Amino acid sequence: GAVVSQHPSWVICKSGTSVKIECRSLDFQATTMFWYRQFPKQSLMLMATSNEGSKATYEQGVEKDKFLINHASLTLSTLTVTSAHPEDSSFYICSARHRSGGTVGNQPQHFGDGTRLSIL
Amino acid sequence: GEDVEQSLFLSVREGDSSVINCTYTDSSSTYLYWYKQEPGAGLQLLTYIFSNMDMKQDQRLTVLLNKKDKHLSLRIADTQTGDSAIYFCAERPLSGGYNKLIFGAGTRLAVHP
Numbered sequence: 001g002a003v004v005s006q007h008p009s010w011v012i013c014k015s016g017t018s019v020k021i022e023c024r025s026l027d028f029q030a031t032t033m034f035w036y037r038q039f040p041k042q043s044l045m046l047m048a049t050s051n052e053g054s055k056a057t058y059e060q061g062v063e064k065d066k067f068l069i070n071h072a073s074l075t076l077s078t079l080t081v082t083s084a085h086p087e088d089s090s091f092y093i094c095s096a097r098h099r100s101g102g103t104v105g106n107q108p109q110h111f112g113d114g115t116r117l118s119i120l
Numbered sequence: 121g122e123d124v125e126q127s128l129f130l131s132v133r134e135g136d137s138s139v140i141n142c143t144y145t146d147s148s149s150t151y152l153y154w155y156k157q158e159p160g161a162g163l164q165l166l167t168y169i170f171s172n173m174d175m176k177q178d179q180r181l182t183v184l185l186n187k188k189d190k191h192l193s194l195r196i197a198d199t200q201t202g203d204s205a206i207y208f209c210a211e212r213p214l215s216g217g218y219n220k221l222i223f224g225a226g227t228r229l230a231v232h233p
Contacts, residue, residue, distance in 0.1 A: 004162075041228075108212060
């Protein structure tokens with residue numbers, strides 16, 4: 001089945017550090033990848049949609065200069081949290097949509113296992 | 121608007137059936153999904169239902185859709201301890217194309233002996 005790998009799974013770093021999170025589709029090409037943020041005991045909030053070879057589309061309220069997204073290839077998207085502060089601590093989850101898309105409802109997005117970011 | 125609501129917590133005894141409920145607001149949603157999230161992990165798609173269906177059964181899972189009331193439920197038969205997790209309901213509104221999923225807050229299912 002389709003596999004999405006997210007790395008690292010856990011990051012602890014000092015305030016002011018920039019942190020990069022990678023999202024890779026291992027066995028399929030993904031023209032579109034999504035970045036979500038999940039606070040404890042809350043739902044996933046879509047942060048941005050990343051399209052290969054073009055600029056990401058950010059959801060309202062998400063700072064594009066704070067959360068830099070790069071989708072340089074069909075199998076890799078990165079999210080960089082710049083100058084991270086404690087309030088950026090969260091669980092970040094990526095997902096990828098298969099290039100073929102299609103009209104079937106199953107597996108609209110394949111999810112990674114998430115990255116827990118803790119800023120001290 | 122787009123909004124998905126779920127009850128936050130459900131506790132059941134092992135072997136009983138679990139029913140997790142969800143309501144959504146966007147009547148244009150073409151597909152509705154149930155995802156499972158185990159601690160510290162991403163989301164696993166459990167099942168989905170197309171909006172023109174009333175029911176879908178997949179082994180221990182039964183999905184019921186009441187489109188008129190915009191109500192979706194997931195029934196897990198013979199609930200096991202391994203079913204303990206957070207279950208998210210999600211809709212895919214037509215306005216979002218194939219891209220956008222709107223998630224509920226998740227229902228935490230606790231299975232006890």
